[in-house]
Amino acid sequence: MSTTPTISWSEDGSARPDQPTRSAHWHSESAMPPPRRVVVADDSTKAATAYQLACEGTALLWRGDFHNARQLLRAMSRRIDRKxxxxxxxxxxxESFHLxxxxxxxxxxxxGRLLVLLADDHSLTLRRAPDVRRACTEAYGPxxxxxAxxxxxxxxxIGAHQWREKGVEVPALGDGVRIHPHYGVFSPVRGEYVDLVARTPLPAHPRTAFDLGTGTGVLAAVLARRGVAHVLATDIGPRALVCARENADRLGLADRIEVTxxxxxxxxxxxxxxxxxxxLPARPTSTVEQGVYDPDGTMLHGFLHGLADHLHPGGEGWLVLSDLAxxxxxxxxxxLLTAITTAGLHVTDRLDTSPHHPRIHDTTDPLHSARAAEVTSLWRLTPD
Incomplete structure (x- = not known):
């Protein structure tokens, strides 16, 4: 028996038990549970009605024009902002962060309670709907x-598919060179941490390197381009492993980068x-947020406590970390310093840089003061 969650609804909006109902598989990347009540909405649905139903926990399955659905979403968003x-x-x-x-x-x-239905070929059967089949196959598989x-x-x-097609330019890899992120894999749009890895002096004659939590594989590519003969890139995410391999192939570095x-x-x-x-040591609410939030600093502490046992004599570890937290x-x-010391490590150097992303200039951001003061550092670590 399938354990895939489902939703059910009546096309005429009736809740009478004698009326036929339809059902579909439910999917949520943020692990939201399937809504208990679903009603059909279309171009005649008012934003105030949609907002009230959504606040009460009722999901609205859209049956109207695709662009009108986007307008309704924007109208609901404005109501949230006002309230x-x-x-x-x-x-x-x-407190500001948690609020x-x-x-x-x-x-x-x-x-998230405004829903659309993907057909059994991933198509979207709404008026003026784009062809989303390829984008959905990339994100969800066959x-x-x-x-729903x-x-x-x-x-x-859809946006992730466009980024995957276009790619993100990474100057540290050369003029016009791009990394192509996949859906659910953190994109290297903030280049300061890449630049730190590109300009920090390498240990003497490094032949092997590990890139832990490789994501798109961008840092592995930087290390390979800098002359490291064998880079072993790891990640816990299946999407990231596929993405990193494809980028290594695309850049002609598959013979120097092994993804595992x-x-x-x-x-x-x-x-x-x-x-x-x-x-940030907080719980992610979706796959994409796993590139930003690390509950209890699990990955940070795992890196620190495993470093000494995974270095050759004379080797070093590079911790790239923002001080936003x-x-x-x-x-x-x-x-942070206590965690480094407890792991039996010594700081030999630290290189700092300030981010240049647009959010540091957004004074309406409730976290503006923290973002404006942020510094990203590369900590060079060696065992005691």
Whole structure:
């Protein structure tokens, strides 16, 4: 018996038991449970009605024009903004962060209740709907019957497909060279951490390197382009493993980059171990957020405590980490230094850089003060 969750609804909106119902598989990348009540919505549905139903927990299965669905989503979003409570002026940085996350979670839940139905070939049978079959196959794999997803998730799938086609330019790899992220894999749009790895002096004659949590494989590619003969790249995410392999092939580096997993550390030792863990010790709410949030700093501590046992004599580890968590009151610098010392490691050098992304200039962002003060560092570590 299949354990795949499903949703059910009546096309005429009737809840009478004698009326026929339809059902479809339910899918949510953020692990939202299937809605208990689903009603049909179309071009005649008012934004106020949709917003009220969604706030009450009722999902709306869209049967109208695709572009009108997007307009309805924007109208619901505006209502959330008008009713949301701003972060208190007297709140601490940590309180502001948690209030901000709570507000974003509420927004995601409400907007996530506007649903669309993908047919058994991943097509979207709505007026003026784009062809989403390829994008959905890339994100979800081969189709397996009708599938209901939130419109917000589908728009993310479409956007990810466009990024995958276009790619992200990475100057550290050369003029015009691009990395192509897959859906659910963190994109290297913030280049400061890549530049740190590209300009930090390498240990003497490194022949082997590990890139832990490789994601798109961008840091593995930088190391290979810098002359490391064999780079072993790991990740715990199946999508990341496929993505990193494809990027290594695309860049002509498949003979120097070996992608393996799911694991943090591979077997054996290396001359250099690089790790760019998620920067914020909090719980992710979706696959994509796993590139930003690391519950309890699990990956950070796993890297630190495993480093000495995976280095050749004379080797070193590079920890690439933002101090945003420190400015948000989620971790202190003393916490980080204690974790390094407890792992039997010594800091030999630290290189810093400031991010240049647009959000540091957005004064309406409730986390603006923390973002404006952020510094990203590459910590060079060796065993005691």
């Amino acid at each position: 949301s409570n701003p972060v208190r002026p007297d709140a601490t940085a940590a 901000h996350r709570r507000a974003r979670g509420h927004r995601a839940r409400v907007l 189709p397996r019957g009708d599938r 997803v939130s419109l917000t998730e589908l728009l993310g799938v 997993g799911p694991a943090l550390y591979p077997e054996g030792r290396a001359d250099l171990v690089v790790c760019n863990p998620p920067w 420190e400015h948000l009151g989620l971790r202190t610098r003393a916490d």
